[in-house]
Amino acid sequence: MREANESDRQQESESLSFSGWKTIALHSYEVVDAVNEIAKALSLDKTLNKVLSLAAQWHDIGKAHPAFQNMLVRGRNDVEQFSDKLLAKSDGNSKKRPRYFADDDERDERVGFRHELASALALLAILEVYQTKHPALLGDWTEWLSKWDRLPACREPAAEAAENDLRQDAYPTVIQPLLDCSAEDFDLLLYLVASHHGKVRGALYASPQDQEYIDRLNDGRGLPIRGVREGDELPPIELVEGQESLPSLRLTLDPAALGLSHRTGISWRERCLGLVKKFGPTQLAYLEAILRAADVGASQLTTTDPALKLEAGV
Numbered sequence: 001m002r003e004a005n006e007s008d009r010q011q012e013s014e015s016l017s018f019s020g021w022k023t024i025a026l027h028s029y030e031v032v033d034a035v036n037e038i039a040k041a042l043s044l045d046k047t048l049n050k051v052l053s054l055a056a057q058w059h060d061i062g063k064a065h066p067a068f069q070n071m072l073v074r075g076r077n078d079v080e081q082f083s084d085k086l087l088a089k090s091d092g093n094s095k096k097r098p099r100y101f102a103d104d105d106e107r108d109e110r111v112g113f114r115h116e117l118a119s120a121l122a123l124l125a126i127l128e129v130y131q132t133k134h135p136a137l138l139g140d141w142t143e144w145l146s147k148w149d150r151l152p153a154c155r156e157p158a159a160e161a162a163e164n165d166l167r168q169d170a171y172p173t174v175i176q177p178l179l180d181c182s183a184e185d186f187d188l189l190l191y192l193v194a195s196h197h198g199k200v201r202g203a204l205y206a207s208p209q210d211q212e213y214i215d216r217l218n219d220g221r222g223l224p225i226r227g228v229r230e231g232d233e234l235p236p237i238e239l240v241e242g243q244e245s246l247p248s249l250r251l252t253l254d255p256a257a258l259g260l261s262h263r264t265g266i267s268w269r270e271r272c273l274g275l276v277k278k279f280g281p282t283q284l285a286y287l288e289a290i291l292r293a294a295d296v297g298a299s300q301l302t303t304t305d306p307a308l309k310l311e312a313g314v
Contacts, residue, residue: 020089020090020302021079021082021087021090021091021308022087022088022305022308023088023241023307024060024061024063024064024086024088024237025238025239025240025241025307026241026303026305026306026307027088027089027298027299028056028057028058028059028060028061028088028239029240029241030298030303031056031060031294031295031298032053032056032057033298034293034294034298035049035052035055035056035290035291035294036053038290038294039290042290044290047185048287050177050185051181051185051188051189051192052287052290052291054177054181054189055189055192055193055196055291056291056294056295057174058119058178058189058193059116059119059192059196059295060088060115060116060119061118061119061122061123061234061239061246062114062115062118062119063086063087063115063118063119064086064235064237065113065118065228065232065234066101066102066103067100067101067102067110067113067227068100068113068115068118069086069087070100070101070102071100071101071113072089072090073090074098074099074101075096082308085307085308086235086237086238100112100113100227102229102232103217107216107217108217110213110224110229111209111210112207112209112210113226113227113228114197114199114200114227114228116193116197116199116200117194117199117204117225117226117227117228118228118232118251119193119194120190120191120193120194120200121228121251121252121253122251123178123189123190123193124252124255125234125249125250125251125252126246126249127178127179127186129249130179134183135183135186136181136182136183136186137264138262138265139183139265141260141265145262172239172243172246173240173243173244175246184274184275184278187274187275188275188287190271191271191272191284192287192288195288196292196295197292198288198292199226200226201272202269202276203268203269203272204225204226204253204255204256204268204269205225205256206223206224206226207226210223210224210225210226222253225253225256228251230251230252231251231252232250232251233248233249233250233251234249234251241306241307252264255267255268255271258270
């Protein structure tokens, strides 16, 4: 047990996030490029390459979470020009040790926050907003849930779309490849996004530090899982520079429970068991390693982000 607790105490490690200022948009672009280079060198199957490219594009969207953004700039008085940007990387020169506060007055601390879990849950939130009947979400369960009056109410902007399927011109272009995924491809996408730091894999559960969480806001949203709480919200984010921003996304921990969720469909555990059955643990580890290698390589690039107006000495 002591060894397991020691492992959990390392969960806050974000060494790759301190390598020079970059937005989520630029870093994601660079990881996509790195994944495609590796996939080409390995002559990887085109379908797997496509899923890995999507995973690279979306792997850090969870860094838009207030807890992560506050962690990057906490203790800094020289980053005012970044206040309107969502960052993936900082220069690591903070005078304070990294801590994850989800609010500005530092009452809501999320010890052990894992941005990659927030990223995976955000992908499910996108399907909730744009296509609840997607086969990777409610899919075949729609009719059954309808009979029991358990279908969720449409969420904005989906509420204005007939049959809960939006017109293609009603959502950001970057969304379409997600909606085009089969259920199996989407599950693999979720798994790769969640596992790319090795902290979250086949099960979602509260760590020892999560279980010590103190609800100082008294909002009754329960314990976090890896620092993410029920109802956390990601702000609108520009994932591709120059394209329309994504809407704000509200996260749910429903996938952590066993059984069927009327919001997110089958559980995280069931999705992962299906992937192990299809690919086996060795091939899953192989795909994880490709995304990990691409992320590490891209994080070491010294590219100047054109979206950030870097001043001399910053």
